[in-house]
Amino acid sequence: MRALGTVAPVVRSVFALALLLCARRAPAADVSVAAAADLKFALDTALGDFRKVRPDVDVKVTYGSSGNFFSQLSNGAPFDVFLSADAEYPRKLEEAGLVLEGTRFLYAVGRIVLFVPLASPLEIEKAGIRALVDPRVRHVAIANPRHAPYGRAAEAAMRSLGFYDAVKEKLVLGENVAQTAQFVETGSADAGIIALGLALAPELQKTGRYVELPLSSYPRIEQGGAILKSTKEPDAARALRAFLVGPKGRETLKRFGFFLPDA
Amino acid sequence: MDWQAIGLSARLSLLTSAVLLVIGLPVAYWLTFSKRRWKFLVEAVVALPLVLPPTVLGFYLLLAMGPRSPFGAGWERVTGKLLPFSFEGLLIASILYSMPFASQPFASAFARVDRRLIEASWTMGVSRRRTFLRLIVPLSMPGIVTVLVLSFAHTLGEFGVVLMVGGNRPGITRTVSISIYDDVQALSYASAARTSLFLLAVSFVVLAVTYGLRRSVWAAWPMD
Amino acid sequence: MADGLTVRIRKSFRGGPAFDFALDLPPAGGLVTVLFGPSGAGKTTLLRCVAGLERPDEGLVALGDTAWFDSARGVDLPPQDRRLGFLFQEYALFPHLTVAGNVTYGLARSAVAEREHRLKTLLSLFSLDGLGARFPAQLSGGQRQRVALARALAGQPRLLLLDEPLSALDEPLRIPLREELRENLVSSGVPSLVVTHDRADALALGDRMATVVDGSIRSVGSVRETLGESAGDARCGARPSL
Numbered sequence: 001m002r003a004l005g006t007v008a009p010v011v012r013s014v015f016a017l018a019l020l021l022c023a024r025r026a027p028a029a030d031v032s033v034a035a036a037a038d039l040k041f042a043l044d045t046a047l048g049d050f051r052k053v054r055p056d057v058d059v060k061v062t063y064g065s066s067g068n069f070f071s072q073l074s075n076g077a078p079f080d081v082f083l084s085a086d087a088e089y090p091r092k093l094e095e096a097g098l099v100l101e102g103t104r105f106l107y108a109v110g111r112i113v114l115f116v117p118l119a120s121p122l123e124i125e126k127a128g129i130r131a132l133v134d135p136r137v138r139h140v141a142i143a144n145p146r147h148a149p150y151g152r153a154a155e156a157a158m159r160s161l162g163f164y165d166a167v168k169e170k171l172v173l174g175e176n177v178a179q180t181a182q183f184v185e186t187g188s189a190d191a192g193i194i195a196l197g198l199a200l201a202p203e204l205q206k207t208g209r210y211v212e213l214p215l216s217s218y219p220r221i222e223q224g225g226a227i228l229k230s231t232k233e234p235d236a237a238r239a240l241r242a243f244l245v246g247p248k249g250r251e252t253l254k255r256f257g258f259f260l261p262d263a
Numbered sequence: 264m265d266w267q268a269i270g271l272s273a274r275l276s277l278l279t280s281a282v283l284l285v286i287g288l289p290v291a292y293w294l295t296f297s298k299r300r301w302k303f304l305v306e307a308v309v310a311l312p313l314v315l316p317p318t319v320l321g322f323y324l325l326l327a328m329g330p331r332s333p334f335g336a337g338w339e340r341v342t343g344k345l346l347p348f349s350f351e352g353l354l355i356a357s358i359l360y361s362m363p364f365a366s367q368p369f370a371s372a373f374a375r376v377d378r379r380l381i382e383a384s385w386t387m388g389v390s391r392r393r394t395f396l397r398l399i400v401p402l403s404m405p406g407i408v409t410v411l412v413l414s415f416a417h418t419l420g421e422f423g424v425v426l427m428v429g430g431n432r433p434g435i436t437r438t439v440s441i442s443i444y445d446d447v448q449a450l451s452y453a454s455a456a457r458t459s460l461f462l463l464a465v466s467f468v469v470l471a472v473t474y475g476l477r478r479s480v481w482a483a484w485p486m487d
Numbered sequence: 488m489a490d491g492l493t494v495r496i497r498k499s500f501r502g503g504p505a506f507d508f509a510l511d512l513p514p515a516g517g518l519v520t521v522l523f524g525p526s527g528a529g530k531t532t533l534l535r536c537v538a539g540l541e542r543p544d545e546g547l548v549a550l551g552d553t554a555w556f557d558s559a560r561g562v563d564l565p566p567q568d569r570r571l572g573f574l575f576q577e578y579a580l581f582p583h584l585t586v587a588g589n590v591t592y593g594l595a596r597s598a599v600a601e602r603e604h605r606l607k608t609l610l611s612l613f614s615l616d617g618l619g620a621r622f623p624a625q626l627s628g629g630q631r632q633r634v635a636l637a638r639a640l641a642g643q644p645r646l647l648l649l650d651e652p653l654s655a656l657d658e659p660l661r662i663p664l665r666e667e668l669r670e671n672l673v674s675s676g677v678p679s680l681v682v683t684h685d686r687a688d689a690l691a692l693g694d695r696m697a698t699v700v701d702g703s704i705r706s707v708g709s710v711r712e713t714l715g716e717s718a719g720d721a722r723c724g725a726r727p728s729l
Contacts (some may be wrong), residue, residue: 065448067448067449138346139345141430144445146445146448147445173347173432175431186326186331187329187331188325189349189430
């Protein structure tokens with residue numbers, strides 16, 4: 001009888017412990033991502049899908065200028081993954097030995113578009129970039145070509161299509177492509193050249209219209225990324241990377257205007 | 264060295280200080296001597312740029328200056344030009360941003376003037392306005408000059424607001440702080456360092472001269 | 488309406504004392520009336536209300552038939568419009584102006600020649616010749632008092648108000664300056680109202696006196712009557728021995 005008395009509580013404890021152990025998942029991994037501003041809508045959606053596949057990985061994204069991130073990462077900023085709008089930055093980081101071996105990758109090719117507010121009288125669908133010469137266009141916004149890849153592409157497109165000199169005086173520079181879009185959206189600038197990825201965002205779809213600029217007029221905007229060597233969660237980071245270049249990730253990126261690099 | 268940006272910044276700072284003198288003195292006068300019950304509301308509004316993040320101020324200023332807003336549209340009607348991304352737009356933004364840095368210290372300087380002197384002036388038949396010009400302003404001169412010099416230096420370093428409303432146009436809105444920022448963004452650290460050092464040296468000299476004068480010239484000034 | 492100064496005012500301070508004054512001054516030029524009483528009695532408040540530097544809650548302040556303040560009719564002239572002179576405690580001389588600048592400060596609307604002439608007259612009247620270019624900081628206590636008085640009289644006021652004119656002075660200076668002040672007030676030809684809490688000052692300066700206690704005027708009369716002392720003795724006693 002006394003044996004029964006001692007067994008029961010022990011069994012109860014063991015049972016409880018077993019339940020506890022089964023109920024506990026694997027500990028969550030925190031992955032922090034530094035991503036180019038133009039990726040916002042695409043990446044948010046893709047991460048939603050990623051979370052369903054890997055609920056144990058908690059991804060936190062900071063959006064900003066690729067150039068800024070490069071400076072910060074060069075000085076040891078604690079991000080795990082870098083998704084840059086310009087593949088040049090991850091390459092430089094790799095040269096500096098800050099990238100985890102073999103994890104530098106191309107995740108998308110960006111495109112630029114001519115973007116105007118919805119109510120704009122400009123017929124960009126017909127005239128394309130020629131619309132910028134219209135005297136009603138007083139300010140044209142592009143991202144700063146000195147440090148933003150989309151700005152460099154915009155300037156290159158204007159030059160190669162022969163409109164740069166005509167538009168030069170009207171140029172207004174945004175600190176990054178998101179601010180550039182803001183200038184146009186608020187009507188401060190009459191037109192702007194921004195990333196397709198941004199133009200497809202629901203908010204900008206409501207407030208503006210766009211037309212793509214010919215791919216041949218600007219050098220390919222290779223958007224590259226990398227996993228930082230200093231990451232504390234290499235496996236989780238690798239999983240994220242794999243997802244982004246995998247079928248589901250690519251599909252989402254394409255939907256938002258980020259075309260796939262050649263396989 | 265981006266001399267164009269330096270010249271632009273100098274011009275912007277000088278004009279901002281000059282306008283702050285003209286607008287700031289009457290505002291400060293009202294703040295010091297008005298007895299209206301809702302004065303505290305005006306004080307709060309004037310001081311707002313002190314606590315507001317410059318980027319927030321810049322964002323709303325850009326909206327307020329744009330062709331879709333009544334103010335921006337009105338400006339366009341009168342001058343035929345757009346306000347956003349223009350030097351005038353930048354000047355307006357600078358003035359609004361620096362207003363509390365001028366009007367508050369002005370008001371303090373006025374408040375330090377012995378009230379009995381002011382009353383004496385009144386009893387001699389001198390109107391309030393003339394009392395302000397002939398008595399209060401001269402006696403507050405050291406404080407006023409210090410404020411002007413500091414406004415100048417403060418505007419030289421202005422960044423957040425310029426970033427939001429400037430549009431970074433060379434010779435028009437690309438101030439020296441934006442130029443330095445651009446250099447850093449483009450990884451031209453040497454160029455950024457050169458311009459920064461120059462700005463640092465100028466600021467230091469300006470401040471040293473101001474405080475040096477305070478000690479010798481203004482020390483002899485009556486009633487500080 | 489009497490031709491002199493008429494004061495009938497009431498004023499109360501929130502949570503503080505309340506004042507109710509009734510005072511008449513005859514229009515005699517050069518007559519010095521002293522407002523005498525302890526600190527806090529309200530003498531300075533009364534003086535400032537007459538000057539327009541403070542506003543009574545209700546009542547009347549009039550000089551002759553000019554109403555300076557009349558709550559019934561909504562009249563409240565600012566000090567600028569009251570043609571009076573005010574001598575502040577510690578004189579309130581403008582430190583950034585010379586003696587000449589101080590004295591002519593209120594004469595800006597006169598022609599230059601007129602201004603210069605008036606300045607010369609006042610400087611010699613108050614024994615300030617040659618001091619026109621000095622700054623207040625360079626003057627002695629007595630000189631400052633004379634400049635303040637000259638300044639107050641420059642605009643030919645109809646009434647002169649003095650707020651504790653001698654309290655800023657040390658004892659040794661006080662007696663001779665008191666005499667001097669009395670002479671100047673009398674010879675100015677302008678009626679004056681002097682506030683003081685000092686008995687000796689009251690005796691030396693005043694022809695008539697009103698005692699102010701606890702916010703109201705208790706008695707008015709000649710100085711000797713009001714202080715209950717023989718004026719002759721008091722005056723003699725106040726004279727410095729030569």
